[in-house]
Amino acid sequence: MDALLEWNISADESPGDWEVLARACLRQGDAETAALACTILMKAEHLHGDLAITHANRLVKQGMAGAAIRLLTAQFGDRPTNNAAKQALVRAWIEENPRVALDLFDAADDEPDLALLRVDTLRALDRLDEASSLIERLANRFPEDLRVLTRQARIEERTRNWAKAIGHWTRIMQDHPGQSTLARMKVMQLQARFELFEDAASSAAGLMWPKTADESVDLLTRIEVLQTALQSRAVRDLIIAAAAPAERGRHTPETWAQIMTMLLDSGHIGLAAWLTTQGLVFNAAAIELMQQARPLLGLSDLDLRNPAKAARITSPHVLLPALSDMARTQDNKAAADGKILLVNATLAAGGAERQFVLLVKSLLGAGLDPDRLIVALFSSADELGHGHFRVALEDLGVTIVNLQSQNASAPDLPPDYRRLLALMPRRLRADLLPLLGLCLKERPSVIHGWQDRSSIAAGLAGIMAGTPRIILTARNMQPNRRLLADGESYRGIYRMLCKAASVQMAANSEAGVRDYQAWLDLPEGTLSVLHNAIDTKAFPLLRTEPAGRGERPVRIVGVFRLAANKRPELWMRTVARLRARGRIKVQPKIVGSGPFLSEIEALKGELGLHDLVVAGNLSSAGAIYGDADILLLMSRVEGTPNVVIEAQCCGLAVAACDVGGVKEALMPGNLILPVDADPETAATLIEDWISGLDWSQQEANVLAVRNKYDVTKLADETLKLYRIDHAQVLV
Numbered sequence: 001m002d003a004l005l006e007w008n009i010s011a012d013e014s015p016g017d018w019e020v021l022a023r024a025c026l027r028q029g030d031a032e033t034a035a036l037a038c039t040i041l042m043k044a045e046h047l048h049g050d051l052a053i054t055h056a057n058r059l060v061k062q063g064m065a066g067a068a069i070r071l072l073t074a075q076f077g078d079r080p081t082n083n084a085a086k087q088a089l090v091r092a093w094i095e096e097n098p099r100v101a102l103d104l105f106d107a108a109d110d111e112p113d114l115a116l117l118r119v120d121t122l123r124a125l126d127r128l129d130e131a132s133s134l135i136e137r138l139a140n141r142f143p144e145d146l147r148v149l150t151r152q153a154r155i156e157e158r159t160r161n162w163a164k165a166i167g168h169w170t171r172i173m174q175d176h177p178g179q180s181t182l183a184r185m186k187v188m189q190l191q192a193r194f195e196l197f198e199d200a201a202s203s204a205a206g207l208m209w210p211k212t213a214d215e216s217v218d219l220l221t222r223i224e225v226l227q228t229a230l231q232s233r234a235v236r237d238l239i240i241a242a243a244a245p246a247e248r249g250r251h252t253p254e255t256w257a258q259i260m261t262m263l264l265d266s267g268h269i270g271l272a273a274w275l276t277t278q279g280l281v282f283n284a285a286a287i288e289l290m291q292q293a294r295p296l297l298g299l300s301d302l303d304l305r306n307p308a309k310a311a312r313i314t315s316p317h318v319l320l321p322a323l324s325d326m327a328r329t330q331d332n333k334a335a336a337d338g339k340i341l342l343v344n345a346t347l348a349a350g351g352a353e354r355q356f357v358l359l360v361k362s363l364l365g366a367g368l369d370p371d372r373l374i375v376a377l378f379s380s381a382d383e384l385g386h387g388h389f390r391v392a393l394e395d396l397g398v399t400i401v402n403l404q405s406q407n408a409s410a411p412d413l414p415p416d417y418r419r420l421l422a423l424m425p426r427r428l429r430a431d432l433l434p435l436l437g438l439c440l441k442e443r444p445s446v447i448h449g450w451q452d453r454s455s456i457a458a459g460l461a462g463i464m465a466g467t468p469r470i471i472l473t474a475r476n477m478q479p480n481r482r483l484l485a486d487g488e489s490y491r492g493i494y495r496m497l498c499k500a501a502s503v504q505m506a507a508n509s510e511a512g513v514r515d516y517q518a519w520l521d522l523p524e525g526t527l528s529v530l531h532n533a534i535d536t537k538a539f540p541l542l543r544t545e546p547a548g549r550g551e552r553p554v555r556i557v558g559v560f561r562l563a564a565n566k567r568p569e570l571w572m573r574t575v576a577r578l579r580a581r582g583r584i585k586v587q588p589k590i591v592g593s594g595p596f597l598s599e600i601e602a603l604k605g606e607l608g609l610h611d612l613v614v615a616g617n618l619s620s621a622g623a624i625y626g627d628a629d630i631l632l633l634m635s636r637v638e639g640t641p642n643v644v645i646e647a648q649c650c651g652l653a654v655a656a657c658d659v660g661g662v663k664e665a666l667m668p669g670n671l672i673l674p675v676d677a678d679p680e681t682a683a684t685l686i687e688d689w690i691s692g693l694d695w696s697q698q699e700a701n702v703l704a705v706r707n708k709y710d711v712t713k714l715a716d717e718t719l720k721l722y723r724i725d726h727a728q729v730l731v
Helices: 002-006 015-028 031-043 049-061 065-076 083-096 098-103 112-124 128-141 146-158 162-175 177-193 197-208 219-228 232-242 253-266 269-275 284-297 301-305 307-311 317-329 351-365 390-394 415-422 426-442 452-465 487-498 510-520 568-581 597-607 621-625 642-649 679-691 697-708 711-722
Strands: 340-344 373-377 399-402 446-450 469-474 503-507 554-559 586-591 630-633 653-657 671-673
Touching: 015 031, 015 049, 031 049, 031 253, 049 065, 049 083, 065 083, 083 098, 083 112, 098 112, 112 128, 112 146, 128 146, 146 162, 146 177, 162 177, 177 197, 177 219, 197 219, 219 232, 219 253, 232 269, 232 307, 253 269, 253 284, 253 426, 269 284, 269 307, 284 415, 317 415, 317 452, 317 487, 340 351, 340 426, 340 452, 351 373, 351 390, 351 446, 351 642, 351 711, 373 426, 390 399, 415 426, 426 452, 446 452, 446 711, 452 469, 452 487, 452 503, 469 487, 469 711, 487 503, 487 510, 503 510, 554 568, 554 621, 554 642, 568 586, 568 597, 568 630, 568 679, 621 642, 630 642, 642 653, 642 697, 653 679, 671 679
Parallel strands: 340 373, 340 446, 373 399, 446 469, 469 503, 554 586, 554 630, 630 653, 653 671
Antiparallel strands: none
8 A cells, every 4th residue: 555655546547456455455354454445445436346345344333334325325326236235235224224224125035144134124123023023033044043143132132031131142152152252241231230240240250351261351342341340440441551552553443443432432532532642543433523522622632641631531521511501502492382392211111101191191181282292202112111101192192202213313403512412422312312303393392301311311402402491300219329320421411401590300209309419419499399190090999998807818919120129039038928927818919020030930939939929010900909908119219109109099008118209108007118127027017017007097098198199289290390370271
């Protein structure tokens, strides 16, 4: 290449020489020089045939799918007949717009490579039932194909069948030694999701310090392990050490390009900017982004000489001053009687999602026209379990927008806005872009985020779009109590948003208000309380006679997700100890689903709870509470648990651990358990409580809980937050 450049032989005048160079470099394994030669040929519009396809695939890997699409369509058209070109174009469109990718397939595309790409396209569109069906057919044809096995595992992950996913990755680890590091990484990540932290730590140790010399661990794997373990400082130190002049040559340009992408995706933009000063080769898009970022972020050459100092510059924190300026200067561009945009992540089978639907119902009941309400969801895919309450919401007649189906571009944005968005962490950017586009299109007078993820995106979109009123409602305790990886990022954004005059933040309990105010270091009274509500028609009085009368046992139900935070093992061991004490006959039942189902089924035998029914997700009050006397809840963290309100509304007595807003939600005569109670202590307390329980109190409790959590109160409190009075409701 040096000779071609020195002799001033251009690709315009002599493309053949550059093509020979590119092919020779590919044969010799010099992918870096081959890519540079292909880039020169592409700019000269002389990159053709298999070289164009090879380069397009490389562009996709480097995050430049748009450039790959332009190259391929220029050479092969919108629907290539060349099989390799078609595959490359599908890969590019999966990244850019998977709906276009799906349109490229023909009914006859049954060749394995194209079939696997169809699976990938369906996965990108969240059409996971179709993807699963297709991959099962491929597994029958190619049972040992690693590509099929990995896709099976990834689909199980997406559908939250984490135990099955671990099984698939374990098989890959055993049967395909060359992929053991990837498989072990996936197992570790799934164990962390399960909150099986000891197992995850053991897997992490195996990855970081392999037992044999044959199990070498590359730099990318080490970084991913540390990121999973939330060890951001260790990630920083590892990358800085690897970029040292004596070490950097040990890693390929592709590795450094992937590291750059990982840093930008995770918000480590200062460290990414420092790497661009170290003579390492990255794709043009990353370098251009970092060059644009320097004036926006106030990065100086002095900052970038010190990698430790540069590493402290992270997104979105460093962007907050610019966003704060937007909050002060943005014009309000909506009418006071405009639309109300309600934002939630999903409509999964959860208490917060049930309350979200009830919020919409209460606003309509207060007189709001359905045409004024827009509900935006990050996902409502049934295959992911995200559509549980969709029919109930559709029946209310409001507009529902699936943000995943929206164009991810935000029109009419000034350049500074676009640069800000490009510098945000990938997950936040993916949420914000379509929501911001919707805000700019609809110009609502109110945007209301429900739960942390939705509130963060709604708050930022509202600030950038100039929405007059922005409501952020927390439905639990603050994120760090729930071990959320994004907790610290959320903290900075929340603090910035709460300074804006257009923003009001709320939580669903006094305990939640205090918790968030302390976490955010905000003055008392900054947050409001927006209580939960109960649909009394959906949860009527079901239990009217004392429990345990005659020979009938006391029927104890647990209603919770089968996950670590809900502590299902503690629940089961407590019930087993209560039964073993012998004073009270017990009939147990669990309503719920989740990743711990197989562990619960195994524990039933160990504890002798052979009659324990695990009923899965149930919807109606009768199915959940109709054959129960007592609700037992032993969660580690809660906000205001809907099940506590619902059970009391149906006439059940409740025993629950003293977390979050539980104490506020319990009426007199119910039992508060210590959060750190062991099974024996909890069983003793429950036994004494049941023995002395005044069942006549439950009728008064039903009336009290219905009054406190009345739906009309939810509507009134919400309209006050919106600054809409009842005269405006009917506009």
